[in-house]
């Protein structure tokens with residue numbers, strides 16, 4: 001009996017944009033086994049064309065609804081778009097989108113849209129790695145835009161969204177008095193500020209509060225040259241969604257014309273590589289907890305060895321120790 005198709009045999013399918021191959025390799029990347037690494041390494045050489053957009057905001061801010069409206073608007077605009085959602089509340093399970101005007105079926109029938117939710121359970125650092133592997137697969141598959149949707153809580157998820165070229169931070173009315181993104185510490189990563197649910201009467205206050213907040217000391221954005229615009233959107237009425245498309249395109253043009261895109265690519269490569277290295281060390285450390293690590297820690301407890309020297313020695317040991325490695 002033939003075994004499962006080797007991952008390297010799926011690369012051609014991905015590069016040809018075939019949905020089945022893309023979905024299968026994402027599943028394997030998510031599982032984190034070593035078998036798919038050569039395939040993903042090959043895929044990576046074909047990436048760098050897609051514009052990657054991060055959409056983040058606190059729970060309930062309307063991310064999933066807006067991402068779907070945005071995907072539809074981009075599609076209507078002639079662009080192909082893929083969505084990778086890290087969303088525990090499972091957003092894309094069907095039902096009506098934009099009221100009744102656009103249904104999940106329209107999306108399912110269109111090969112120009114690909115939507116995938118990533119499993120979040122117990123993934124920790126592995127989630128960031130798997131999500132960015134999925135972004136690579138969709139980039140190599142030829143999607144014009146890849147949207148990463150993630151709830152803006154927790155360092156890991158903020159790290160993921162910082163691998164995007166353009167980041168939109170979503171604030172919503174009706175979730176309390178303050179701009180929630182401030183508390184979550186994500187306001188400053190925004191290239192575009194979105195106030196969602198602007199069909200609601202209390203949305204104006206959220207826009208005003210946000211604008212005031214931005215004038216009070218917060219840098220306009222991490223990149224001092226680009227004043228992050230504030231857009232009000234409603235996925236309910238469609239208001240502002242076209243403007244969001246325009247601002248994403250404008251930010252992309254800015255990155256290209258200013259040459260910032262080069263710095264950004266280097267920064268993303270650095271973060272991503274460092275994060276994977278940390279993950280590899282951590283998983284090897286845990287795998288050797290009962291062995292080499294325990295012996296070393298005993299010596300540290302006995303004051304026979306200082307923690308700094310122990311860490312350096314461990315790095316050497318872990319480096320040679322790659323047997324049951326999940327992610328290397």
Ligand SMILES: Nc1nc2c(ncn2[C@@H]2O[C@H](COP(=O)(O)OP(=O)(O)OP(=O)(O)O)[C@@H](O)[C@H]2O)c(=O)[nH]1
Nearest residue numbers: 058059060061062063064065089151197234235236
């Ligand atoms: N009035 C109004 N309600 C909206 C709009 N967009 C989303 N909502 C509602 O806000 C709630 C949250 O929307 P979601 O899109 O699930 O928000 P989310 O940020 O993805 O939420 P989590 O995945 O739980 O973090 C839902 O009840 C939506 O129906 C909008 O444009 N107008």
Ligand SMILES: [Mg+2]
Nearest residue numbers: 063064087091
């Ligand atoms: Mg959601």
